[in-house]
Amino acid sequence: xxxxxxxxxxxxxxxxxxSADAPAAPAAAGHHGPHGYSAxxxxxxxxxxxxxxxxxxxxxxxxEDVYCIDVLTQVSAGTKALQSFAxxxxxxxxxxxxxxxxxEGGAELDAKVAEATAAIARLLRS
Amino acid sequence: xxxxxxxxxxxxxxxxxxSADAPAAPAAAGHHGPHGYSAxxxxxxxxxxxxxxxxxxxxxxxxEDVYCIDVLTQVSAGTKALQSFAxxxxxxxxxxxxxxxxxEGGAELDAKVAEATAAIARLLRS
Amino acid sequence: xxxxxxxxxxxxxxxxxxSADAPAAPAAAGHHGPHGYSAxxxxxxxxxxxxxxxxxxxxxxxxEDVYCIDVLTQVSAGTKALQSFAxxxxxxxxxxxxxxxxxEGGAELDAKVAEATAAIARLLRS
Amino acid sequence: xxxxxxxxxxxxxxxxxxSADAPAAPAAAGHHGPHGYSAxxxxxxxxxxxxxxxxxxxxxxxxEDVYCIDVLTQVSAGTKALQSFAxxxxxxxxxxxxxxxxxEGGAELDAKVAEATAAIARLLRS
Numbered sequence: 001x002x003x004x005x006x007x008x009x010x011x012x013x014x015x016x017x018x019s020a021d022a023p024a025a026p027a028a029a030g031h032h033g034p035h036g037y038s039a040x041x042x043x044x045x046x047x048x049x050x051x052x053x054x055x056x057x058x059x060x061x062x063x064e065d066v067y068c069i070d071v072l073t074q075v076s077a078g079t080k081a082l083q084s085f086a087x088x089x090x091x092x093x094x095x096x097x098x099x100x101x102x103x104e105g106g107a108e109l110d111a112k113v114a115e116a117t118a119a120i121a122r123l124l125r126s
Numbered sequence: 127x128x129x130x131x132x133x134x135x136x137x138x139x140x141x142x143x144x145s146a147d148a149p150a151a152p153a154a155a156g157h158h159g160p161h162g163y164s165a166x167x168x169x170x171x172x173x174x175x176x177x178x179x180x181x182x183x184x185x186x187x188x189x190e191d192v193y194c195i196d197v198l199t200q201v202s203a204g205t206k207a208l209q210s211f212a213x214x215x216x217x218x219x220x221x222x223x224x225x226x227x228x229x230e231g232g233a234e235l236d237a238k239v240a241e242a243t244a245a246i247a248r249l250l251r252s
Numbered sequence: 253x254x255x256x257x258x259x260x261x262x263x264x265x266x267x268x269x270x271s272a273d274a275p276a277a278p279a280a281a282g283h284h285g286p287h288g289y290s291a292x293x294x295x296x297x298x299x300x301x302x303x304x305x306x307x308x309x310x311x312x313x314x315x316e317d318v319y320c321i322d323v324l325t326q327v328s329a330g331t332k333a334l335q336s337f338a339x340x341x342x343x344x345x346x347x348x349x350x351x352x353x354x355x356e357g358g359a360e361l362d363a364k365v366a367e368a369t370a371a372i373a374r375l376l377r378s
Numbered sequence: 379x380x381x382x383x384x385x386x387x388x389x390x391x392x393x394x395x396x397s398a399d400a401p402a403a404p405a406a407a408g409h410h411g412p413h414g415y416s417a418x419x420x421x422x423x424x425x426x427x428x429x430x431x432x433x434x435x436x437x438x439x440x441x442e443d444v445y446c447i448d449v450l451t452q453v454s455a456g457t458k459a460l461q462s463f464a465x466x467x468x469x470x471x472x473x474x475x476x477x478x479x480x481x482e483g484g485a486e487l488d489a490k491v492a493e494a495t496a497a498i499a500r501l502l503r504s
Contacts, residue, residue, distance in 0.1 A: 059426045089449055095235065178304060194344065198375065
């Protein structure tokens with residue numbers, strides 16, 4: 001559906017200049033600065049690698065003819081892990097992008113909120 | 127679980143006066159001014175009354191021994207309608223409360239975003 | 253969406269007389285004999301009335317401007333109750349209709365299983 | 379969709395000795411006989427490998443800082459693919475295991491149906 005355009009959100013500051021963005025922003029580091037975002041990114045990648053391991057585990061189970069109910073239990077665990085990854089992405093998105101749009105207000109905010117809501121709707125329906 | 131404390135969100139203006147809503151809007155505007163929110167509220171109530179009708183329809187179906195697969199189809203429709211109601215509430219919440227919190231920034235924003243994320247997680251798990 | 257054709261499942265006896273329920277039981281016991289099914293039906297109706305009460309509770313909450321996150325929590329509870337009702341219907345369906353079809357085997361079983369799977373898919377997507 | 383083998387995986391055996399497993403197994407065919415199940419198994423493995431590819435795609439997206447909404451869209455696609463895999467497993471399970479239990483009837487059927495329903499409940503909640 002969407003592609004790999006890296007950085008599609010260049011205008012909605014992820015706090016390169018925190019002072020302008022966030023009245024009280026204490027620590028400064030941007031959302032993908034050397035600290036904050038990188039740490040998040042590592043956490044995301046770690047999570048995804050664990051999910052990849054779960055999917056490979058499922059392949060082994062199918063390959064070894066494990067009882068289908070047990071396979072289904074693992075599928076539920078994988079789905080839950082994916083949803084949980086989605087929630088952490090979403091939380092980050094609300095905190096940074098939606099909040100940044102709020103400062104611009106008006107149409108910009110409406111667009112970001114509509115976009116986030118549509119993403120949540122897709123998660124709910126999947 | 128939750129109770130009926132009306133107006134738990136007094137500080138996060140809901141935009142009766144968009145101009146005042148801007149960056150610094152610290153003041154006043156109620157959560158359902160004469161325009162915006164009232165219209166929304168009527169729409170919400172209308173939606174909920176339709177869902178109530180769907181639930182009563184389900185009772186009739188069970189009472190008349192309708193084939194269970196057909197009852198299940200109606201249950202899915204009711205669930206979908208509830209989820210869709212939830213999404214419209216959530217969109218409103220992001221647009222108003224989260225955006226207002228963004229203006230205060232810091233801890234206030236973090237708290238609102240965490241709260242919204244937890245609500246989305248509950249929807250995903252239900 | 254679906255309609256009210258009561259008794260679409262006339263051939264798949266619902267066990268008032270388990271012995272007669274066996275392979276050939278074509279006619280026999282109705283889908284809600286004096287015991288088994290009636291009790292189930294009362295339980296279903298009771299559950300649905302409780303859900304109807306939850307939906308009315310939601311209307312009150314919206315009407316009293318309860319904080320949206322609290323309304324969302326109640327929506328999740330309502331959705332969960334509907335899903336749980338669906339699961340109990342489904343369990344009954346598998347136990348009676350799918351099992352009866354299993355005795356006929358072949359195309360009849362395939363059709364019932366495909367139908368049940370489609371119903372589960374709708375629940376998952378709602 | 380699925381075919382053949384009567385009596386798959388009777389007592390959660392993962393099919394080591396089908397004949398010992400299934401007292402009444404009419405046709406004998408094992409749970410992964412040379413035809414039916416193998417084909418299914420290949421289809422399952424192929425599906426899972428595609429899902430594994432989706433998860434790796436997600437890692438790339440995160441690594442390249444793709445806009446979070448686009449990542450979320452891909453998460454939804456992955457979740458949907460997992461659910462769809464689960465549904466095909468479940469359909470197979472109902473057609474084979476639940477149907478086989480139906481022939482034994484009574485407690486055996488009740489146990490299988492309760493087990494399948496619990497698996498469906500886990501899918502719904504994940």
